Amino acid sequence: MSTTATLRTVHAVPLPEGTVIHAALPGAQYADAYQTPDPHPNASALQAWLDMVARTPHWTRALMAVRNRLVRLVGLKDVGQLHDVHDQRSGPHADPRNAASYRQGDRVGIFILRHLGEREVVMGQDDKHLDVQVxxxxxxxxxxxxxxxxxxxxxxxxxxxxxMAVITPFHCAIVRSMLRRVAAVPTRTGH
Structure with missing residues (x-):
């Protein structure tokens, strides 16, 4: 591995056209997208997600724990943590940190896998209050x-x-922080 000399930043961008998530946009009350350089372009989208949530900042974990305690008081569900690993894949050699061991419909952290492609992964959480897709x-x-x-x-x-009115500023801060952490990972070369 080697680091690159380029400045790595996170930018707000429009939802990428032609993607599965873009097709979910009609009728949505909230949408955002943030972009950063990809330090591991040969990894699958799901592997990039698993690597990213494995490095969830401690302050994000603390916020999620507070969120989970508070929302139970108003009838929302405790969804767990972004980095939670659920070993529900079949087979004796399943590795929940390895993207190849997941299938559409599996739980990954707080989400269910809705679309699993090499270049895009879409995960979601739907209840009577919100349908969230990432x-x-x-x-x-x-x-x-x-x-x-x-x-x-x-x-x-x-x-x-x-x-959503309460959570949106926290959501934006969490997403930006997670992408900054990904961008800070040294770029893989020679793959």
């Missing part, structure tokens, strides 16, 4: 490999609107 997409921008982390939310009721 995509990690790998693409080339000006010939440079990039990661785009997108979120699309369909809000079902007043409690869902209230929840």
């Amino acid at each position: 995509s990690l997409c790998k693409r080339l921008v000006g010939g440079q490999p990039m990661l785009v982390l997108s979120t699309v939310v369909h809000i079902h009721n007043t409690l869902g609107h209230a929840y």
Whole structure:
């Protein structure tokens, strides 16, 4: 592994057109997307997600724990942590940290895998208040490999609107922080 001399930053971008997550946009009440250079362009989208959530910042874990305690008081579910690994794959050699051991419909952290492609993974969590979808997409921008982390939310009721009003600033800070951590990982060369 070697580091690159390029400045790694996170930028807000439009949802990438032609992606699975972009198709979920119609009717959504909230959507965002952030982009950063991809330090491991040969890894699958799901492997990039697993690597990213394995490095979830401690302050994010603390916020999620507070969130989970508070939302139970108003009837929302405790979804766990982004980095939670659920060993529910079949077979004696399943490795929940290895993207190849996952299938569409499996749980990965707080989400269910809705789309599993080499270049894009879409995960979601749907309940009576919100339908949240998150995509990690790998693409080339000006010939440079990039990661785009997108979120699309369909809000079902007043409690869902209230929840999003409170959580949105935290969501944006968490996404940016996670992408900055990914961008700080040395670039793999020779693959």
